[in-house]
Amino acid sequence: MAGSEISLDGSRVLIADDNEQNRELLDAYLADQNYEIMMAADGKETLAIVESNPPDLILLDIMMPRMSGYEVCEKLKSDPEKSRIPVLMVTALNEMGDIEKAVKSGCDDFLTKPVNQLELKTRVRSLLRVRHLANERDRLLAYLEEMEQQVLQSKG
Known part of the structure; x- marks a missing residue:
């Protein structure tokens, strides 16, 4: 695979945010990337989707009803x-404390709103x-x- 481009087409991205406009904006920002977009409006719905149709990546808001993004991330990472x-x-x-708490909950990266489209992509x-390379390694x-x-069986 060295030297070849990894195709990310069809990657499943879950957008979890209680604000519908935020979900739609992130979806629009990623629309030209050929990802399969799934959406959740709260923490519990996020976990239910992950259980039934595991995504390749989760875009996770922190301030959500029923379960915060911190709690969702901690559950997933455990x-x-x-x-x-x-x-x-x-x-x-x-705030720096928010970023530290997000990192402690296990997040892999952090973006603040308003989101820059190029940075998000x-x-x-x-x-x-x-994720793709880790799966390929496994x-x-x-x-x-x-x-x-x-080989061991053929020698034995």
């Missing part, structure tokens, strides 16, 4: 099956590439382990 889903916090909160693309490691077992 679950071994979901902990590798990148979380990009997108929030109006921009760049960070989303970067996090999706990391696939290759599983393949190598399988090949190793076959």
